[in-house]
Amino acid sequence: MDGSFVVKGNIIWSESLSSIKSMEDSFLVVEEGKVKGVFKTLPSQYSSLSIYDSGNGLVVPGLSDIHVHAPQFGFRGTNLDLELMSWLDTYTFPEESRLADEEYADKVYSLFVSTIAKSATTRLAAFATRHTDATLALMDKIEEAGLSGFVGKVNMDRNAPDSLREESADYSASETERWLKAVEERGYSNVKPILTPRFIPSCTDALMEKLSLLRDRYCLPVQSHLSENMGEVEFVKELSPSSAFYGDAYDRFGLFGGEGKNGCIMAHCVLSGEDEISLIKKNGVYVAHCPESNANLKSGIAPLRRYLDEGIKVGLGSDIAGGTTESIFDAMIDAVKMSKMYWRLVDDSKEPLSFKEAFFLGTKGGGSFFGKVGSFEEGYEADILVLSDSHIPYPRALSPLERLERFAYLHGDINGLEAKWVKGRRLF
Amino acid sequence: MDGSFVVKGNIIWSESLSSIKSMEDSFLVVEEGKVKGVFKTLPSQYSSLSIYDSGNGLVVPGLSDIHVHAPQFGFRGTNLDLELMSWLDTYTFPEESRLADEEYADKVYSLFVSTIAKSATTRLAAFATRHTDATLALMDKIEEAGLSGFVGKVNMDRNAPDSLREESADYSASETERWLKAVEERGYSNVKPILTPRFIPSCTDALMEKLSLLRDRYCLPVQSHLSENMGEVEFVKELSPSSAFYGDAYDRFGLFGGEGKNGCIMAHCVLSGEDEISLIKKNGVYVAHCPESNANLKSGIAPLRRYLDEGIKVGLGSDIAGGTTESIFDAMIDAVKMSKMYWRLVDDSKEPLSFKEAFFLGTKGGGSFFGKVGSFEEGYEADILVLSDSHIPYPRALSPLERLERFAYLHGDINGLEAKWVKGRRLF
Numbered sequence: 001m002d003g004s005f006v007v008k009g010n011i012i013w014s015e016s017l018s019s020i021k022s023m024e025d026s027f028l029v030v031e032e033g034k035v036k037g038v039f040k041t042l043p044s045q046y047s048s049l050s051i052y053d054s055g056n057g058l059v060v061p062g063l064s065d066i067h068v069h070a071p072q073f074g075f076r077g078t079n080l081d082l083e084l085m086s087w088l089d090t091y092t093f094p095e096e097s098r099l100a101d102e103e104y105a106d107k108v109y110s111l112f113v114s115t116i117a118k119s120a121t122t123r124l125a126a127f128a129t130r131h132t133d134a135t136l137a138l139m140d141k142i143e144e145a146g147l148s149g150f151v152g153k154v155n156m157d158r159n160a161p162d163s164l165r166e167e168s169a170d171y172s173a174s175e176t177e178r179w180l181k182a183v184e185e186r187g188y189s190n191v192k193p194i195l196t197p198r199f200i201p202s203c204t205d206a207l208m209e210k211l212s213l214l215r216d217r218y219c220l221p222v223q224s225h226l227s228e229n230m231g232e233v234e235f236v237k238e239l240s241p242s243s244a245f246y247g248d249a250y251d252r253f254g255l256f257g258g259e260g261k262n263g264c265i266m267a268h269c270v271l272s273g274e275d276e277i278s279l280i281k282k283n284g285v286y287v288a289h290c291p292e293s294n295a296n297l298k299s300g301i302a303p304l305r306r307y308l309d310e311g312i313k314v315g316l317g318s319d320i321a322g323g324t325t326e327s328i329f330d331a332m333i334d335a336v337k338m339s340k341m342y343w344r345l346v347d348d349s350k351e352p353l354s355f356k357e358a359f360f361l362g363t364k365g366g367g368s369f370f371g372k373v374g375s376f377e378e379g380y381e382a383d384i385l386v387l388s389d390s391h392i393p394y395p396r397a398l399s400p401l402e403r404l405e406r407f408a409y410l411h412g413d414i415n416g417l418e419a420k421w422v423k424g425r426r427l428f
Numbered sequence: 429m430d431g432s433f434v435v436k437g438n439i440i441w442s443e444s445l446s447s448i449k450s451m452e453d454s455f456l457v458v459e460e461g462k463v464k465g466v467f468k469t470l471p472s473q474y475s476s477l478s479i480y481d482s483g484n485g486l487v488v489p490g491l492s493d494i495h496v497h498a499p500q501f502g503f504r505g506t507n508l509d510l511e512l513m514s515w516l517d518t519y520t521f522p523e524e525s526r527l528a529d530e531e532y533a534d535k536v537y538s539l540f541v542s543t544i545a546k547s548a549t550t551r552l553a554a555f556a557t558r559h560t561d562a563t564l565a566l567m568d569k570i571e572e573a574g575l576s577g578f579v580g581k582v583n584m585d586r587n588a589p590d591s592l593r594e595e596s597a598d599y600s601a602s603e604t605e606r607w608l609k610a611v612e613e614r615g616y617s618n619v620k621p622i623l624t625p626r627f628i629p630s631c632t633d634a635l636m637e638k639l640s641l642l643r644d645r646y647c648l649p650v651q652s653h654l655s656e657n658m659g660e661v662e663f664v665k666e667l668s669p670s671s672a673f674y675g676d677a678y679d680r681f682g683l684f685g686g687e688g689k690n691g692c693i694m695a696h697c698v699l700s701g702e703d704e705i706s707l708i709k710k711n712g713v714y715v716a717h718c719p720e721s722n723a724n725l726k727s728g729i730a731p732l733r734r735y736l737d738e739g740i741k742v743g744l745g746s747d748i749a750g751g752t753t754e755s756i757f758d759a760m761i762d763a764v765k766m767s768k769m770y771w772r773l774v775d776d777s778k779e780p781l782s783f784k785e786a787f788f789l790g791t792k793g794g795g796s797f798f799g800k801v802g803s804f805e806e807g808y809e810a811d812i813l814v815l816s817d818s819h820i821p822y823p824r825a826l827s828p829l830e831r832l833e834r835f836a837y838l839h840g841d842i843n844g845l846e847a848k849w850v851k852g853r854r855l856f
Contacts (some may be wrong), residue, residue, distance in 0.1 A: 077834030079762075081782060107823040116819070180780045260458030295765040298780065300772045324837040336508075337723040341766075344728050345773045352726065354509060393543070395502045395535040411750040411839050 003033040003424035004268045006046060007053035007384060011038050012401035013061050013358040013376040016222065017308060021376075022400050028059055029050075030382040031426030037378050054296045054386045057418060058404055060359075061330035061374045062122025062383030064366035065319025067223070067267040067288035069127045070138055070151075071099045073112040076321040084229035084322075085201075087297055089161075092321070096129045097163035105134035107274035113141040119326045120413045122383040122422045124149040125223055125265055125288070125317075127196055130156055130166050132179045139183065142191045145426050148383075149370060151181045152223055153194025157207045173210035180218050185272075190423070193218075194265075199225035200236045200249045212253040221263045222255050223288075227276065228268035229299040247276040247285075258282025261368055267317055270294055270302045277310065286313045286369050290315065295321030301342040304335065305350040308357070315366020316358075328366075329408040332358035355405045386419035431461040434474060435812060436482045437482035438828035439826045441489050441804040442788040445736060449804075450828050455479075456487055458810040461852030465806050482814045485846060486832055488787075489802045490811030492794035495651070495695040495716035495745025497555045498566055498579075499527045499661035501540040504749040508724045512657035512750075513629075515725055517589075520749070524557045525591035533562035540748075541569040547754045548841045550811040550818035550850045551694055551798045552577040553651055553716070553745075555624055558584055558594050560607045567611065570619045574855050576811075577798060580624025580651055581607045582796025586633045601638035608646050612785040618851070621646075622693075627653035627679045628664045640681040650683050651716075655704065656696035671749025675704040675713075688808050690796055695745055698722055698730045705738065714797050717789065721750030721764035729770040732763065733778040736785070743794020744786075756794075757836040760786035783833045810852035815842045 007028040014020050015380040036046070072092060077093040079300075099105040113275065116124065126142075126153055126210045128135035135153040142151065153176060156168045166172040176195075183193045184277050194216050197203045203211075215222060227233055227246050243249035247266070250256035258264045267288040272280065280287065287307055294300060307314050316331040317323070323331070332355070339353040367374020373381050389407050398406065407416060420427045435456040442448050449466075457464040457474050464474070500520060504826035507519040527533040544552060554569075556579055563581040570579065575694060581604060585594045594600040604623075611621045623643050625631045631639075655661055655674050664674045671677035675694070678684035684707065686692045695716040700708065708715065714733055735742050742757040745751070751759070760783070767781040781789075795802020801809050810856060817835050826834065834846060847853045 077837035078819075078826065078830045079839075081834075104823065111821045111823055131706065232783075240726055252622050292765075295768055298768045298772050301769065324834075325839075336431035337720075338769075339727045340723055341773070344726050345769070348773075392505075393539045395532065398506065402506045405508075410504055411753075411842060414839060 004031045004049055006030070006042060006051045007386065008051055008058050009057040009059040009386060011376065012400055012404055014364050015375060015377060017357050017360050018168045020356045020359065021024045022403070024400055028376055028384065029285060033112060033382050035376050035378060035380045035382055037377050046349060047348035051132060052261065052386070052419060054418065058387040058389065058400055059072055060385050060387060060404065061363045061367065061376060061420060062385055062420065063362045064123040064315055064370065065121045065318050065326070066125045066265055066286065066315040066366040066369055067290055067319050067330050068124055069265065069320055070112045071108060071129045072321035073115070074108045077324040083231055084297045084299060085231040085235065086165065089418050093160050093164050094316045095103065097130045097161065099134050101132050102134065105137060107129065109134070109138045111148070112144050113356070115326055116147060117145040117427060118417070119418060121326065121328055121383055122148065122221045122420065123367060123373055124367065125194060126151045127223070128153055128274050135179060136182055136186070136195060139188060139191045143188045146190065146422050146425050148190040149241060150192050150221060150223070152194040154196050154198050156198040156202035156355050157168055158204050159201050169204055169206035169210055170304065172207050173214065176214055177209070180214070187192050188228050193219045193220060195222040196254065197345060198226050200240060200246065208253040215254065219262055221258060221261060223265040224250060224255070224267070226269050227271040229297060230247050230271065230307065233271050245273060245276045246379050247279050251279060251283070255284050259284055261387055265369060268299065270300045277306070279326055281312050284313065288317040289314055290317040290319035290326065291338040292324065293319035294340065295322070301338045301346065303342065305349065311415060313365070313368065315369060316359055316362045322378035322415045327411065327413055328362045330411065332362045335361065355408065360402070380410035382421055384421040385417060388416045388418045391415050432477055434458070434470060434477045434479045434801065435482065435487050435814065437485040437487040437814060439487045439804065442792050443741045444806060445785055445788050446492055448784045448787065448829070452828055456804055456812065458852050463804050463806060463808045463810055467803050471502065480814070480847060482846065484609060485837065486811050486815040486817065486828055488815065488832065489670045489791045489795065489849065490783040490813055490850060491548045492551040492743055492798065492802055493549045493746050493754070493756050493795040493803040494693055494714065494797055495718055496552055496748050498540045498555045499524050499536060500538045511659055512725045512727060513659040513663065521588050521592050525589065527557045527559050527562050530562065530747055533559065533565060536570055537562070537566045541575070543575050543754055544575060544784060544794070545573040545855060546815055548844070548845060549754065549756055550576065550848065551795060551801055553797065555651070556581055558582045558592065560603045564610055564614070565605060567616060567619045567629060567770050571616045574618065574850050576618040576850050578620050578622035578649060578651070580622040581624050582624050583635060583639060584626040584630035586632050597635035597638055598633055600635050601642065604642055605637070608642070618657045621648060623648045623650040625652050625683065628668060628674065629660065636681040636683065639804035640683060643682065647690055649686060649689060651693040652678060652683070652695070653698040654694035657725060657754065657784060658720065662856055669670045673701060673704045675707050677699070679707060679711070685713050687712055693797065695747065695788050695842055696722065696727065696730065699729045704746045708794040709738050709740050711712050711725070715745060716745040717742055717763060717767040718747035720752065720759060721747035722764065723754070725750050729766045729774065731770065731778065732767050732781060734832070741796065742789055755841055756790045757841050758839065760790045761836050778813050783836065787832070810849055812849040813845060814847040815840065816846045819843050820846050
């Protein structure tokens with residue numbers, strides 16, 4: 001198909017948080033990897049393109065996972081009894097240490113990438129570990145699988161076991177530069193580097209200064225964690241007493257914001273206060289909302305409606321292995337459920353999220369971090385999923401939107417992903 | 429196998445909330461439909477029994493769904509934007525009205541029963557609708573499928589549309605008696621009737637009086653709803669001003685408690701106050717905890733730890749279609765997640781539920797409503813599941829308990845149910 005083709009089916013996509021489009025039995029036209037449009041009748045100038053006819057399938061944009069830890073794939077679905085800081089010390093840091101072993105890293109990353117490749121996710125912003133070579137191996141695998149997104153070699157030079165902590169700020173920075181140069185040499189077309197200071201508790205000021213310089217020199221986007229859990233927020237206050245708030249501890253080093261290819265993702269933002277929210281908005285920071293992880297690690301519920309009302313950019317993250325599942329459909333549903341509990345238990349002036357809004361977050365909301373991604377408007381990159389729900393029996397007619405909602409609630413993606421394209425290239 | 433056989437594998441079962449047993453590569457012996465025991469080496473007296481060798485499979489007791497609405501199967505996974513009372517009026521009552529049409533009822537109930545038969549659920553306490561003949565048809569299907577449990581013809585003579593409401597208390601009671609007599613005639617061996625006043629808002633005092641008499645005459649268990657959602661609780665206060673609390677409105681008619689085959693399930697108990705909790709405990713009422721539904725309908729989070737600390741009997745319910753999924757594994761995970769949010773957002777003196785505790789609730793906790801069900805202790809009825817997790821890749825060794833937890837988190841039951849027995853009879 002070489003990037004130019006037509007997909008026929010019941011086509012659904014979001015244009016904004018409040019606008020979702022659904023066209024039954026229609027034609028999605030892709031030329032040279034970009035969407036030309038959705039048509040009720042196929043325009044004659046496209047009649048020579050090959051057609052993938054999904055029958056009665058649902059055709060939706062690919063999903064974006066804007067916060068995931070690839071090396072934690074090995075213990076997902078287990079060890080979820082602790083809060084963040086003790087969970088990191090007890091389970092996560094020891095497991096990430098094991099990625100120093102190239103063979104083990106290869107095993108973990110192979111499983112991670114093959115799982116994402118088979119999933120509804122087309123774009124991801126992933127943490128690797130501090131290990132430079134293993135990080136490159138992960139990027140090789142993502143590139144080869146035809147997925148697209150950002151991967152970060154993690155920086156961490158304090159508050160972690162010797163087996164995982166980098167020995168100094170200098171070492172961490174020089175390894176980061178070695179990584180960035182190797183990435184340039186490898187000339188990936190689908191996967192790009194993203195600067196990844198793990199979070200304030202893991203990074204000395206000296207390291208942050210060096211990362212700031214690297215960010216400017218290499219024109220890099222950045223990802224980290226923000227105001228996830230009470231213990232963490234308290235610890236940041238101790239570690240960075242001169243910062244006005246957690247986000248300020250990044251902002252002082254120019255690591256809290258940016259536009260386009262130089263953007264910034266902060267994961268969680270469960271406990272952000274007024275000043276932090278203002279700066280998130282002002283600096284154009286993306287919030288990676290990770291509702292499953294925030295429940296599992298007992299962090300709480302992020303004030304999502306507040307962020308959306310402010311016009312803050314929000315996408316969804318699986319946050320494996322604080323989250324267990326790679327499914328961004330599951331993340332949509334968790335976001336809806338948790339917003340209802342926020343409304344009931346925290347603040348009933350904050351209207352719960354609708355499924356349509358959650359669908360926007362999982363497609364165009366997070367996708368916009370990667371460019372024109374996550375919609376079927378003209379010019380968008382052709383990330384496309386064909387969903388079959390014929391394995392979910394029902395006794396009455398449903399609209400395509402009802403079918404999509406039900407597909408998401410009932411984990412339809414486990415058996416119902418029929419075809420997937422990333423940037424116009426078919427993966428299955 | 430005729431009810432006497434051996435299952436070999438990694439065998440896991442709960443004996444109490446705090447005690448879970450796991451025996452690797454062992455033998456579960458069943459004689460005449462009852463568990464004899466779990467053995468590391470097969471005792472010689474059982475060596476002539478046929479062996480189902482699950483290889484490296486996990487072998488666990490069947491799960492019990494102690495609150496589910498079979499007629500709502502037709503719209504599960506959709507229409508989840510409203511709170512309980514408006515959700516009932518807008519979506520549920522109109523849908524249940526459609527079950528008056530025998531052909532439609534047959535379609536819905538066929539799909540419901542075949543879905544439960546393929547699921548991890550072996551026992552269920554199900555609501556039908558007010559329609560007597562359709563209720564009998566549902567019971568026929570459950571019996572035929574080899575599932576076991578209770579089904580209730582619903583009683584409702586007020587506050588519902590004409591198309592669904594029964595015309596009088598007399599009519600409702602006489603239809604209930606017609607139903608009970610037909611059940612006796614059909615001589616089911618696996619499915620039994622349970623008295624099912626829908627909930628206080630749907631039942632006049634006159635009807636409740638008649639149901640109370642029927643309960644005594646036919647020695648029936650009873651199921652209903654209790655303190656689920658704020659709007660409902662307020663409405664009950666209006667409707668029954670002389671009741672000290674919601675549960676008292678059932679108790680006045682002898683419909684709030686009972687033992688053994690004459691037991692009582694109250695679904696939800698999200699908003700129960702001190703007096704109600706005391707009476708639940710005193711009367712031996714089962715709480716059907718339905719965490720997914722309570723999130724979807726914005727009801728809140730039930731104080732589960734409180735109930736467990738009090739020694740109140742608790743099981744899990746899917747509550748389709750307030751809940752979307754039939755999976756009681758999903759209900760276990762939702763119970764854990766929501767208990768963490770209760771701890772974080774409501775009362776941090778209430779320790780969150782562990783996975784092991786949730787597993788108890790989904791097996792022996794709810795199973796005990798049906799008799800000796802949900803464990804592998806000697807004399808328990810042989811409800812058995814063999815789980816395969818070979819489709820969930822992982823890079824390192826896990827214990828059987830870790831594998832079970834991961835299976836539950838990752839919706840392993842969708843593709844990983846390998847064999848299922850109910851009362852020693854194999855379903856697949």
